[in-house]
Amino acid sequence: MSATKPRETDLYLPVKTLLEGQGYEVKGEIGAADVVGVRGDEDAVVVELKTSFSLSLFHQAIERQAITDVVYIAVPRSSGRAGLKALTANKSLCRRLGLGLITVRLKDGLVEVHADPSPYKPRKSALKKTRLLREFAKRTGDPNSGGATRQGLMTAYRQDALRCARVLSQQGPTKASEVARLSGVEKARLMMANNHYGWFEKVATGIYGLCPKGAEALAQLGDPDQAP
Structure with a gap:
């Protein structure tokens, strides 16, 4: 050796x-x-x-x-x-x-x-498949180019957040239930409370407003329900 x-x-x-x-x-x-x-x-x-x-x-x-x-x-x-x-x-x-x-x-x-050599039989993940197809179904249009960096991708969650931001931009501070009705986002209250992107602010019990960061995102990213 x-x-x-x-x-x-x-x-x-x-x-x-x-x-x-x-x-x-x-x-x-x-x-x-x-x-x-x-x-x-x-x-x-x-x-x-x-x-x-x-x-x-x-x-x-x-x-x-x-x-x-x-x-x-x-x-x-x-x-x-x-x-x-x-x-x-x-x-x-x-x-x-x-x-x-x-x-x-x-x-x-x-x-x-x-x-040892043997034919490969991949183990399928029903959970991963369900998540993939759910995201596909919920996402509006095709806003991302395949192969793009993961950071800043337009996900179905981000599109729903933009819908909430659009309502607040038009209506001003609004009750969460009304945001859900006008935006069509069923979980609008939870989304605004979690405030993942820092776009929303709670101005009173059950009432939310749009932060400057949210207004900027809405102006930059646009309405997810409008055709590009």
Whole structure:
């Protein structure tokens, strides 16, 4: 093993020993593959070796899936919080790509298999889907360009806040129930009380007015119910 920077060849013997222990005949550098293991009539095992996670490593492993479904990547095991974070993230990526993941602790040759190749079946989140579709349905028009920064996006919540601001701009300080009726925003009272954007002020019990910041936002962002 190299005393300084690890080499891909440092990974070969530990990986070969692991596969041989499982009954495979193993050979290195067969065609484009770093490691190939064959056991009877089973599908061949291919392992791609790299000294660290990289996009090229995943590209190579995906190309090997044209040869066999049993493809692993193998990298040196890193220590510390950063190493654990990288391992966790790349293990998740391997599972999505149907790849296996092996790490080798170079100081003693310890080999650990973190994931085996298998078809990826994503776990759907009904809650996330519901939130996505609810926001889509509630948002008026298409006020944002895809790929824009998250800060300052025109959400359905912001559009409702603008509707409340529009009523207060036209009517002056108004009872929350009346703001809800005129704006069509059912939760107008809660929205103005929470005052997420700093646009509203409570001037009396149940009565709200528009702050200068709210008037400025209304002038800048416009009426969400008017076509652009």
